[in-house]
Each structure stands twice: as C-alpha cells, then as structure tokens.
Amino acid sequence: MNSLTLLDSPLFGGSFVDAKMRALFDSDAFVSRCVETEVALAEAEARLGVIPRAAADAIAAAARTIRFDQARLTRETELVGYPILPIVEQLADACGEAGRYLHWGATTQDIMDTATVLQIRAALKLIEARLVETMDALRSLAAEHRDTPMAGRTHLQHALPITFGYKAAVWLSALERHQERLAQLRMRVLVVEFSGASGTLASLGPQGLAVQEELANVLGLGTPVITWHSARDGMAEVVQVLALVCGSLAKVAFDVSVMMTTELGEVSEPFVRHRGASSTMPQKRNPISCELIIAASKMVRQHSGLMLDAMVHDFERATGPWHLEWAAVPESFALTSGALVQSSFMLSGLVVHPERMLTNLGISRGLIVAEAVMMALAPLTGRQSAHDFVYAACRRAVETGRSLFDVLAETQDVAVPLGLERLQSLTSPENYLGSASTMVDLVLSGSRRHVEQ
Structure with missing residues (x-):
C-alpha cells in the first residue's frame, strides 16, 4: 500500500x-x-x-x-x-x-x-x-x-x-x-x-x-x-x-x-x-x-x-x-x-x-569530589580559604596529570587540618553521593508525591 x-x-x-x-x-x-x-x-x-x-x-x-x-x-x-x-x-x-x-x-x-x-x-x-x-x-x-x-x-x-x-x-x-x-x-x-x-x-x-x-x-x-x-x-x-x-x-x-x-x-x-x-x-x-x-x-x-x-x-x-x-x-x-x-x-x-x-567516575582522578574536600575543610579554615586551597590544588592536578589526593597530600594547608586518612576517604567519589539513595526511596515510596497546599 x-x-x-x-x-x-x-x-x-x-x-x-x-x-x-x-x-x-x-x-x-x-x-x-x-x-x-x-x-x-x-x-x-x-x-x-x-x-x-x-x-x-x-x-x-x-x-x-x-x-x-x-x-x-x-x-x-x-x-x-x-x-x-x-x-x-x-x-x-x-x-x-x-x-x-x-x-x-x-x-x-x-x-x-x-x-x-x-x-x-x-x-x-x-x-x-x-x-x-x-x-x-x-x-x-x-x-x-x-x-x-x-x-x-x-x-x-x-x-x-x-x-x-x-x-x-x-x-x-x-x-x-x-x-x-x-x-x-x-x-x-x-x-x-x-x-x-x-x-x-x-x-x-x-x-x-x-x-x-x-x-x-x-x-x-x-x-x-x-x-x-x-x-x-x-x-x-x-x-x-x-x-x-x-x-x-x-x-x-x-x-x-x-x-x-x-x-x-x-x-x-x-x-x-x-x-x-x-x-x-x-x-x-x-x-x-x-x-x-x-x-x-x-x-x-x-x-x-x-x-x-x-x-x-x-x-x-x-x-x-x-x-x-x-x-x-x-x-x-x-x-x-x-x-x-x-x-x-x-x-x-x-x-x-x-x-x-x-571507570568514568574515576576519569578525573578525584577532581569530581573537590567539593567534598572543600566542605570538610571549610569549618577548619573558613569557606573562602578552603575554596582557594582546593581550587589551587585542582589546577595543579590538571596541569600535572596527577590525582587530586596526591596533590592535596602535599598541600600542608589541607593535609594537616584534615589528615591523610580522611583526605583519602574524601577524594573517593563513591563516598560522596549525598542523599541520592534516600531520594530514590522517596520516589519509589511516593511519600512526597502530594504536597499540602
């Protein structure tokens, strides 16, 4: 036809x-x-x-x-x-x-x-x-x-x-x-x-x-x-x-x-x-x-x-x-x-x-969780200082092709207040998922579907 x-x-x-x-x-x-x-x-x-x-x-x-x-x-x-x-x-x-x-x-x-x-x-x-x-x-x-x-x-x-x-x-x-x-x-x-x-x-x-x-x-x-x-x-x-x-x-x-x-x-x-x-x-x-x-x-x-x-x-x-x-x-x-x-x-x-x-999550060698480091450091140094320290470290990591952890471990203003063990955890992307899983539960349960006006 x-x-x-x-x-x-x-x-x-x-x-x-x-x-x-x-x-x-x-x-x-x-x-x-x-x-x-x-x-x-x-x-x-x-x-x-x-x-x-x-x-x-x-x-x-x-x-x-x-x-x-x-x-x-x-x-x-x-x-x-x-x-x-x-x-x-x-x-x-x-x-x-x-x-x-x-x-x-x-x-x-x-x-x-x-x-x-x-x-x-x-x-x-x-x-x-x-x-x-x-x-x-x-x-x-x-x-x-x-x-x-x-x-x-x-x-x-x-x-x-x-x-x-x-x-x-x-x-x-x-x-x-x-x-x-x-x-x-x-x-x-x-x-x-x-x-x-x-x-x-x-x-x-x-x-x-x-x-x-x-x-x-x-x-x-x-x-x-x-x-x-x-x-x-x-x-x-x-x-x-x-x-x-x-x-x-x-x-x-x-x-x-x-x-x-x-x-x-x-x-x-x-x-x-x-x-x-x-x-x-x-x-x-x-x-x-x-x-x-x-x-x-x-x-x-x-x-x-x-x-x-x-x-x-x-x-x-x-x-x-x-x-x-x-x-x-x-x-x-x-x-x-x-x-x-x-x-x-x-x-x-x-x-x-x-x-x-x-694998893709790790492509940036930890840069994807730079915010996690900054937010953990902010109560110790102040938010703006924490941002500046981590921002500079991110630039060095990009320029040198090194991981964010390796660069931060050598940055005294970050490594000393946080400690290397905590810094290792903070630069692991799978540890910084926020409320993602809880939000999934909320959607699947429908508990927030109807908002009172």
Whole structure:
C-alpha cells in the first residue's frame, strides 16, 4: 500500500505508531464514533419524548447493520467539506421512515466534536496504560541501581557523583506528574458537545439543555457549562500534556543515547539481532529507540503549537482553525503512544554497565569530589580559604596529570587540618553521593508525591 505521510507509511509507520492507537483514530473508527453519537442522541431524545421511541430503536438497529458506501462517502465528503451530512444521508436511508428523526437538532460540529471526545477517552486509557509500563521499567531500574555510583554531569562536564538509580528516579518523577495531569484533564475534556447551529440549542426550544444532559448520560460523558464550539482550550490542553509526556521521554532518550556513546559506554539499548545495525559498519549498535522517541517528541511539540493556533476561532464557528485539530489530535496521540512503546521496550531491557560507570567516575582522578574536600575543610579554615586551597590544588592536578589526593597530600594547608586518612576517604567519589539513595526511596515510596497546599 502506498502512502504519503510518515505515520501511515508501511515502511516507517510501525516504528512511530502504536497499532492499537492507530485503530482508535483511523477513518473507520471516526465514522463509527459519529454513528455512535447519532444513535445516542436519538436515544436521549426518545427518553425525553422529543422523538418517538420507535424511531430511536429503528435508528439503533440500522446503525448495527449499515455498511457505508465508502466511495460515495469519500466523494460527498470532498464535496460538502465535512463527513457528517454524507454519513447522515446514508444512515437515514438505512433507517427507513425513522430516518426523518436522525440528527434531530444537531449540527455537524456537535457530532464531530463528540465523536472526537469519545476517541480521546479511549486513547487516554491506552496512553495511561503505556505510561504505566514505562514507569514500571523505570521503577525497576531505580530500585536495582539505587546505589550504583556514576558521574553526575552538568554542562556535559563531570559535576558530582550520583547513582544511576537516582537518575532513573528523576526520570520517573516527571512521568508520575504527567500521570496526574492526564487524570486531571479528564473532567475538562471528556464532555459532550451538543449545542446546535450557533451554540444556543434554539432548535429544541426549552428542552435543549435537557437533551444535552441526557446525551451526556447516554455516552458517559460530562456536561459542559456552556457551548465549546469555539472555545478549544480543552482540546489544546490534551495535546499540550501529550507534548509534555513526549518531552520527558525525549530527555530520557537523549541521556541514554549519550550514555551509549563509545566513549562512555555506560548503558546499551536491548540487544535484538540487527537492531541498530549499520549497512556498512558491522560494529555499530545505534540507539534506535532513542532516535525514534526524540523524533516523535519534536513532531508532537509542533502539534502542540499548532493547537494553540487552533484556539483562535472566529466568532461562533471558525473558518479554518478547527481543521487543524483533525491532524494535530490523532497524530499527537499516535506519536505519543508510539514513543511510550519505544520507551518501555528500551528501558525494560536496558543493559546497564556499572563497571564503565565506575571507570568514568574515576576519569578525573578525584577532581569530581573537590567539593567534598572543600566542605570538610571549610569549618577548619573558613569557606573562602578552603575554596582557594582546593581550587589551587585542582589546577595543579590538571596541569600535572596527577590525582587530586596526591596533590592535596602535599598541600600542608589541607593535609594537616584534615589528615591523610580522611583526605583519602574524601577524594573517593563513591563516598560522596549525598542523599541520592534516600531520594530514590522517596520516589519509589511516593511519600512526597502530594504536597499540602
């Protein structure tokens, strides 16, 4: 099958898109959700006596058996500009006499928005499930490597020692916050849209709001305070949160890809024959999952900006911004779910090399814990003097290629107050891990997750 876009490509699509998410947002699924909304509307109106009960039952029966003429649906959608009228015409024909009551009091955007909300509800469940899988992988890494020392890096330079478990727990903490965000946005996003042509429900007279509420009940959605045809903050929020999720995944992927470099060699993506292989360099094992995650993150970020543009609707119905959502919403969910699948795969099988972490930790010959010496010396000499003594020693160690301990042992202003035994301990990086392990425990226990306001 030929395709135009990356996400639908038979070559690349499987690398970027979770197949289950694709099934939630493909064109057939959208038509099904539109039909589901029309059936729910008829049911709601029948319950309230707006249309005959027999009509609602006939509409539901026709919806269960209809087979749309796809060629006609495509042709008429191109002509009309929207798929709802073509869907309604075919469904009404299938309903027979009851077809006259189909789409009663509704407008195109009512059906399409509600159908999209139904898709989002299912998609959020899948995103949350994939997020849990990734978080579980990070919890395992954080627990297993709680005390595995490695170099902490700031500005791509050695800073102070940390543990790999601490690094994994930091990654995990961001995803936990995204899990909360996804739960919190449901009340704002999973609401029905049924408001009529200009949003006032005028066609249903005094029963308009009752029908809206009953439709929400039938579909298991919330009821909005007021029409949101042109107030698109809910839809925009969904994509912003997806972009945040992808941003955090890309941070993990960037760290892992750098740690996989030949020079560092601290971790490796899971080994699968030929994965990450080069067509010409047999030794290569490229960070394929990391690359896919980072690329997906950039694409979802673009969609998050697009959704901010899509918020600028003119008057009560937009002349174009709404159409941006048709691309941004499904593609953002597709890419985010795909990035989560890649993240779960990569992290659950990540190969950690503690011995390389320890080797890299010692590359600076003790300079990485210069702060430890300074802080121990400060109570004895004053902070500024301690800083100056240790700073000078660091310069001599760099210039001469000697270890920090060897230089400090010859520095009377440091060696005498501290003593050589304590100085040896202070210049051993694995002894200066601060509260890293305790912080891992706090993240894994969730004891600081909820802060009282």
